[in-house]
Structure formats: structure tokens, C-alpha cells
Amino acid sequence: MSDFLQRLLSLLSYNSAEPMIFSSGVFLWLFAAFIAIYVALRRHDTARIIFVTCFSYYFYYKSSGFYFFLLAVVTVSDFIIARTMQQVDRKGLRKLLVALSLAINLGLLCYFKYTNFFGEVWASAMGLHFDALDIFLPVGISFFTFQSLSYTIDVYRRRIEPLRSLLDYAFYVSFFPQLVAGPIVRVKDFIPQIRQPLCVTHAMMGEGVWLIATGLFKKVVISDYISINFVERIFADPSLYSGLENLLGVYGYTMQIYCDFSGYSDMAIGIALLLGFRFNTNFDSPYKSASITEFWRRWHISLSSWLKDYLYISLGGNRKGRVRQYINLIITMFLGGLWHGASWNFVVWGMLHGIALAVHKMWITLTGSQVGNRGTWWRQAINVIVTFHFVCFCWIFFRNADFTNSATMLSQITGSFHGELLPQLIAGYWKVFALIALGYILHFTPEHLEQRAKALMAKAPFWVYVAVMVAAIYLAIQMRSTEIQPFIYFQF
Numbered sequence: 200m201s202d203f204l205q206r207l208l209s210l211l212s213y214n215s216a217e218p219m220i221f222s223s224g225v226f227l228w229l230f231a232a233f234i235a236i237y238v239a240l241r242r243h244d245t246a247r248i249i250f251v252t253c254f255s256y257y258f259y260y261k262s263s264g265f266y267f268f269l270l271a272v273v274t275v276s277d278f279i280i281a282r283t284m285q286q287v288d289r290k291g292l293r294k295l296l297v298a299l300s301l302a303i304n305l306g307l308l309c310y311f312k313y314t315n316f317f318g319e320v321w322a323s324a325m326g327l328h329f330d331a332l333d334i335f336l337p338v339g340i341s342f343f344t345f346q347s348l349s350y351t352i353d354v355y356r357r358r359i360e361p362l363r364s365l366l367d368y369a370f371y372v373s374f375f376p377q378l379v380a381g382p383i384v385r386v387k388d389f390i391p392q393i394r395q396p397l398c399v400t401h402a403m404m405g406e407g408v409w410l411i412a413t414g415l416f417k418k419v420v421i422s423d424y425i426s427i428n429f430v431e432r433i434f435a436d437p438s439l440y441s442g443l444e445n446l447l448g449v450y451g452y453t454m455q456i457y458c459d460f461s462g463y464s465d466m467a468i469g470i471a472l473l474l475g476f477r478f479n480t481n482f483d484s485p486y487k488s489a490s491i492t493e494f495w496r497r498w499h500i501s502l503s504s505w506l507k508d509y510l511y512i513s514l515g516g517n518r519k520g521r522v523r524q525y526i527n528l529i530i531t532m533f534l535g536g537l538w539h540g541a542s543w544n545f546v547v548w549g550m551l552h553g554i555a556l557a558v559h560k561m562w563i564t565l566t567g568s569q570v571g572n573r574g575t576w577w578r579q580a581i582n583v584i585v586t587f588h589f590v591c592f593c594w595i596f597f598r599n600a601d602f603t604n605s606a607t608m609l610s611q612i613t614g615s616f617h618g619e620l621l622p623q624l625i626a627g628y629w630k631v632f633a634l635i636a637l638g639y640i641l642h643f644t645p646e647h648l649e650q651r652a653k654a655l656m657a658k659a660p661f662w663v664y665v666a667v668m669v670a671a672i673y674l675a676i677q678m679r680s681t682e683i684q685p686f687i688y689f690q691f
Contacts, residue, residue, distance in 0.1 A: 221415075221466045252369050270373055274365075277368075281362070315332055349505060376467040376470040377478065392477070404473060409652070414465030414469060421635075424634055438611070503535075528560065
């Protein structure tokens with residue numbers, strides 16, 4: 200009996216060393232029980248919404264502890280602000296209300312995420328010493344604050360009507376598949392689905408199982424394995440390794456971060472499908488991009504579109520001349536980099552992408568070309584290769600916490616390459632390189648083949664879904680390291 204109580208207490212308590220994520224065994228067992236209750240409540244909309252909302256708060260509690268109250272603060276405050284905003288016509292008062300929403304959401308984000316960063320910057324500028332404060336960063340705060348902000352801004356712009364039910368809004372903000380690491384779901388896409396009769400078609404189930412299985416494979420089998428067994432070693436101290444090893448480490452991290460985050464997004468979208476909800480695609484084979492503009496139309500689509508709609512357009516977009524457009528692009532990506540983390544390396548990463556976007560827009564203006572016009576196959580191939588390596592170059596600054604490591608890595612690649620070590624590296628790390636190669640092969644697989652695989656899965660009988668999930672979970676368990684590896688984007 201004591202063992203049972205201990206397990207129950209462990210299930211109900213927050214453990215900072217083991218936050219709940221989709222690839223954990225605890226979640227998989229809990230989700231099975233969750234589905235059973237969810238199906239039983241399929242004809243009772245309000246009860247089902249309450250149940251999912253409670254589970255979502257429990258899920259967030261298991262991820263961040265008692266900081267789940269921040270989620271409640273954001274939810275209640277923005278719901279009241281949006282309702283009040285709808286009832287007033289005075290433009291000045293409406294601006295004040297949306298400013299209040301910005302202050303609450305960005306205030307929480309700035310305190311928990313940027314206090315130490317801005318404190319260090321201020322102290323450095325003033326020639327003072329700053330002792331970093333011990334501030335816990337709640338998981339997913341960057342995502343749910345942005346999601347809630349999109350709601351109040353859309354109400355302010357009169358693009359949507361505010362919700363009448365606090366329960367519906369709480370359901371929208373806290374919906375657990377996308378709560379802690381995105382994708383950022385827009386209210387106009389999600390709200391209409393809440394009160395619809397629960398309907399999970401055979402095709403939705405097949406697509407959901409496919410996305411969960413492939414996402415689990417990307418995350419646990421490819422991303423975690425190459426990270427622990429190769430990438431982390433290289434980035435920990437680039438000076439200990441040759442230029443060839445550093446370059447392969449960069450290629451490895453490029454695949455790691457894609458498999459990590461797109462894998463999470465796939466699982467989130469797949470779980471949502473099993474619950475009867477459809478999210479928009481969040482990754483669309485970004486390394487196939489033939490320009491940096493196309494890359495940001497394919498990478499983390501929910502964030503890039505959010506930055507475009509609520510930051511870039513708010514700054515003026517392309518409405519105030521070309522020079523202003525270029526400046527707005529740089530500012531947007533500068534803030535997008537800062538969103539990723541309270542560190543100068545993220546700022547530099549964002550600035551590099553912002554400058555590249557501005558240069559590409561300038562090139563389009565001078566040449567009269569179009570983003571979607573790829574030209575001949577060889578020109579397309581060159582553009583893809585150039586864009587891919589620029590993205591890889593930027594990942595160096597993204598991954599390294601300090602510029603010394605980034606400079607060392609670039610110095611090793613350019614000045615101490617030692618290509619003759621390749622046979623030894625392949626012999627010693629053949630499993631790692633095989634998984635990296637597999638990741639790139641799957642990534643560059645023609646889209647029609649992937650769609651065909653999804654279509655076949657959608658038509659498969661139920662026992663195939665079970666077999667695929669069991670096989671994916673078994674493979675993930677066999678490949679998983681002793682410690683659960685959190686999703687990279689948890690830090691953002």
C-alpha cells in the first residue's frame with residue numbers, strides 16, 4: 200500500500216528533474232487513461248472542455264510546478280480586457296486596454312526571462328557589478344503569452360469578437376498539446392472547433408498516429424541520440440576537435456534542432472488530431488528553401504507568422520518605403536532572436552537573419568525576381584545549398600552560449616580542417632552519422648512520397664495504428680538515454 204501511495208504522490212507532485220514531456224513514459228500512460236475518459240465524455244461538451252482544461256493545468260503543473268498560476272493570471276486578465284474592449288468605442292480607452300494586456304503579458308515575460316539579462320547589460324554599461332537573481336523560468340511562458348496577446352490584439356483590431364465564456368478561453372490558452380512549446384495557435388483557427396460536436400474520423404486518426412510516431416522518431420531516435428553522442432561534445436569545447444569534426448558537429452546540430460522541434464510540433468499536431476482538433480502545419484521541410492525568405496515561410500511557421508502579423512506589420516511593414524521595410528525586418532528578427540533567449544548569442548542570430556532578409560528583399564527589388572521563382576534546376580540547387588549553409592552558419596551563434604566558442608569553431612573549420620580524419624570519424628561514430636544522414640534523407644524526400652505515406656496510413660485498419668505506435672514507443676525506449684532530454688525549445 201505504501202508503494203502505491205508513493206507512486207500516487209509522485210504522479211501528483213512536481214519534479215523539476217523530470218518535467219512531463221510527450222516522450223516520457225508517464226505521459227504515455229496518462230494519455231491512454233486521458234483518452235478513455237475523453238471518449239466517454241464525447242457527448243457532453245462542457246464536461247469534456249472542463250476535463251481537458253483541468254488536465255492541461257495538471258500537465259503544466261508537472262512541467263513548471265506551481266507557476267501554473269501565471270497561466271491563470273494571463274487567461275483571466277486577457278479575457279476581462281478583451282470583453283471590456285468590446286464594450287467601449289473610445290479609441291483612446293481601447294488603446295489603453297490593449298496596452299494593459301501588453302504590459303501584463305510582456306511584463307511577466309520580461310521579469311521571468313530577461314531580468315538578469317537586462318540587469319547585466321545595465322550594470323556593464325554603468326561599470327557596476329550585478330549579482331544574478333535566482334529566478335525560475337516557467338516552461339512555455341514565451342508561447343502562451345504570445346498566444347494570449349494575439350487574442351487581445353485581434354479584438355483591438357476588430358478582427359474577431361471576444362469570447363463570452365471564460366471556460367472556452369481557458370481551454371484555448373491552456374490546451375496541453377501546444378501549451379509548453381507551441382505551435383502558437385491563433386484564436387480564429389481554434390475557437391470555432393471548441394464547441395463543435397466531437398468527430399475524429401478514421402483519416403484524422405491515421406494522420407494523428409503517423410505524426411505522433413514520426414515525431415517521436417525524430418525527437419528520441421535522431422535528435423537525442425546525435426546530441427548526446429556527438430553534437431554536445433563538439434560544442435562543449437570546439438578547440439579540442441579538428442575543423443572537420445566541428446563542421447560535422449554543425450551539420451549535426453542543424454539536423455538536431457530541426458528534428459527536436461519539428462518532432463515536438465508533429466506530436467502536438469498529432470495528439471490534437473486524436474482529440475478532434477486540427478492545427479496548422481508548423482514546419483514545411485525548411486532546409487529545402489531556396490532563399491532566406493522562403494526559409495522563414497517554412498521554419499516555425501506559427502512564430503514567424505506571429506512576428507509578421509503583430510510586430511513587423513505594427514512597425515509599418517513595407518508601407519513606409521523600402522528603407523523603412525529593411526529596418527523593420529531587422530528590428531523584427533532582432534526581437535525574434537531575443538524572444539528565443541535572454542542572451543547576446545540569440546540577438547546576434549536574429550540580427551544575422553534580419554540582415555539576410557533585408558538583403559534578399561533588396562535583391563528582389565533590384566532584379567525584379569520573385570521569391571517563388573526558382574529558375575532552372577541547377578540554379579535552384581545552388582540557391583538551396585547557399586541558403587542551407589547560411590542557416591548552418593547562423594546556428595553556430597545560436598547554439599554556442601558565448602562568442603569565444605563560436606569564433607573557435609569557425610577558426611577550426613577554416614584553419615585546421617584535417618579532412619584525412621574522415622575515415623576514422625566514420626569508423627568511430629558511424630551510428631551517429633548514419634542517423635544524421637537518415638535525417639537529411641527523410642527531410643529531402645519528395646513531398647508527394649510523404650503525402651502518399653500519410654494517405655496509406657489514413658486508410659489502414661485500427662490494428663495497424665496500434666502496431667505503429669507500439670513499435671515507435673519501443674524503438675524510442677531502446678534508443679533513449681538514461682536521462683530524459685527536454686525539448687530544446689523549452690528554454691524559449
